[in-house]
Amino acid sequence: MVHFPENALSCSSETTTDTKNDNVIYQKNRDILTLPAGCLATTVLRLSCKGIQEKKHYSFDLKNRMLNGDEIVRVEMYPNNDTVTNEKVSYDKQTFTILISGGEMIADVGINFVIKTLEGEDLEFICILPIRPEGILEAGSNYNVIMGAQGPAGKASYTLSIGTVTTLEPDQQATAEIIQGENGANTLNLALVKGDQGKTGEAGKDGASYVNDGTVDLNVQSLILGNVNSVPFEDVKDGAIMFNPSTQQLVIKKNKQWIPLNMNNFTLQTSYKNNSGTTPVNFAPDQITLSKDGVSGNDGVTAGYLQFTGSSVATPTLLEVRTSFKLTTTTDMDYYIAGYNGNINIRVNPNKKTIAVYSNNTTKAYEVDYTNLGLNLTDNNFHVLSLCLNAGYRGFMSFAIDGVFFNRNYPPANFYFSDLRIRGTENMIVPANELTVKDIALSSQLPTRVNKTAVQSSFASYDGWYVCINNNVTNQQLTNGLLLKPNSLLDSFKSICPYYLNNSIVANQSLFNEEGLYSGIMSLHSTMDIPIFTMELAFKFKSEYNIPKLRRTIVGNINNMYSIGLTANSINRLTIKYHTAPDAEFTLVDALTLDEWHILAVSSNNNLMHVFVDGKLVHVRNFATNFQNLYFRALDWNQYIVDPNCLSIKHLSLLIGTAKYYKDYDVTQTPDTPTDYNLNGFFYPLVDGRLANENATSPLVNVILDENSSFKAKTVPYNEAMTTFPSLPFASYGTNNPPSVFDTKGANIYITSISGNALKETV
DSSP: OOOOOTTTTTSOOOOSOOSSOTTEEEOOTTOOEEOOSSOOTTOEEEOOOBOSSOEEEEEEEOGGGSOTTOOEEEEEEEESSTTEEEEEEEEETTEEEEEEEEOOSSEEEEEEEEEEETTSOEEEEEEEEEEOOSOEEEEOSSOEEESSSOOOTTSOOOEEEEEEEEEEOTTSOOEEEEEOOGGGEEEEEEEEEOOOOOSTTOSGGGSOOBOOOSSSOOOGGGOBOOBTTSSOGGGSOTTOEEEETTTTEEEEEETTEEEEBOHHHHHHHTTOOOOTTOOEEOOSOSBOEEOTTOEEOSSSEEESOEEOOSOOSBOOSSEEEEEEEEEOOOOSSOEEEEEETTSOEEEEETTTTEEEEESSSSOEEEEEEGGGGTOOTTSSSOEEEEEEESSOTTSSSEEEETTEEOOOOOOOOOOBGGGEEESOBTTBOOOTTSEEEEEEEEESSOOOOSTTOOOOOOOTTOSEEEOOSTTOOBOGGGTTOEEEOOEEGGGGGSBOEEOOOBSSSOBOOOEEETTEEEESOEEEOOSSBOSSEEEEEEEEEOGGGOOTTSOEEEEEETTTTEEEEEOTTOSSOEEEEETTSTTOEEEEESSOOTTSOEEEEEEEETTEEEEEETTEEEEEEEOOOBOTTEEESSSBTTBSOOOTTTEEEEEEEEEETOOTTSSOOOGGGOOSSGGGSOTTSEEEOOGGGOOBOOSOOOOEEOOOOOTTOEEEEEEEETTOOGGGOTTSOOEEEETTBOOOOEEOTTEEEEEEEEESSOSOOOO
């Protein structure tokens, strides 16, 4: 627990020097805060304030507290408020700069900094970060209008969100009407005069309007208005949108001037931003169809089968299909629970007490005795089957009943909702009343990877929930409209697959510590060929565990038959080997230094692959590389697996669609934190088992309408509940009024009033 001086949280928030109190040190806006020497027990270090939405760099100089010649090697930040986070830290000998974001309005946040140095010292100090409003829009005798979510205690405050915006001809009168809402949430409806074309930058109707080129996010639904008179011009960042009361126009700061915003273009560009490398699909169909012989009663479906009709789109690459089922028989028969028509499906035999995985309608891939897993499936209770596509629990796909996994390595695959079947298929008739299913759920977020973990009872996090009781087969999550949730074909990269086998034949169980993956293997899976990409990782070989007779693979691909690693019969010669040809092995580094971290980068431009080690170009070759069955610390799940502790891998990053180092290598671009990396890419720290992509992605969605199809949609800011924005109107779309491209970065799109085959497909 961090303790702060009693006066620390009550001192003034001024940024000038306090001449009355020598124990308080204030940081001016962009100054480096120089820490004094000696004991800081009674000293208050107070940073310049920041707003909730601001990300701000703060710099510190520790020269008075460090030995001569010593350098900073690591900085850790521990705020006493979880909403405050750091995204980037950089060091320069005895100074460091940290990017801080988040916070709650009108709060003084205590931050404990811990610094580790090259000479082995651990230094520590505490600062106060004031979270304050970014500026006052308008002051009155009884109120203030403040940019932000809330104002100072004792003062009323509210936010303004744009509602409707109408463009008027130059001879019409502009209007601005505020519609009061609950809890200070108000909507501003604008009728703005269209400007004539004139000299760029002039205010009023003669100003040339700004046209977004698609590289700037302009989200009108979540815009918090600012007033051009409320803040100094030089303090406004480029690209900010504000309101000019003198001209009654929305303006954007561009090229050191306020430029009127072209509202016609603004409507088109409202939620669009270029984002290459993703191909999204619509998700969670609105209902399930019960077969003609189906029966749905008080317990669920007791006869027939269920399928998702009218939805020919592909399922997300990551998908959990969850089904509650109950067996009321001990017949010697494999009862079809859930799966895909003509493809993978799960069946239970209550007589033999086995769970079977079928690769198609007739071929049984394998089966296990479920009593050995501690399960009893004939106890007349409902049990939960989870069928997880790709990147599942410690392997490829994963299958679990009541949280107990029974998967073996099964290749990744792409399926369609129209092929998904529950409780049998057209050619697999399950006898009535012997198997009951209910509570079918769909999620693009896979469940926990911890074996034997209790299945959650809540369906709130699922995109689709179908009760299946008394013919109730409609998605229960449609109360506020169908959430149009795009999922890229690259979503299999959201997390890395660890592995689970660990026996006398194969020892590939993934183990992680503070240095990353140090034992076993992990892999990425995608059925796509990706000709342009950049892959980087940090690796270290330890000399004490070196076994020269074996090849020690860092990364390999069984499909392409190539690997990068230390060659056999050598202590430290790093090579790339093409396993399809005996003599196709090329030296990358003659004598790699062991016991030190190195950076491997593979940058491919239209299948012309460049390999860098520690920033030096060491290999170029035309070679088609893809990420299907791409393994780390191995060439396959059971080939060339490096011994435990011999090799550690951490800080894996991927950038799809860009060959970052195609022409040359800039070592300063090598990422070791998520914010150092391109936000449209993927970053996996691997340290202590952190396998998930820590960068946000923002796939695009373009709804294509059939003739006579229509729907309504509204955009809700990301992480905000639908009920928080009841005043936002649904926009109507049809074949004569098609929607523009949706982008879920910073927003969710809810769909309702669907008519025809409106959600046919996306591009």
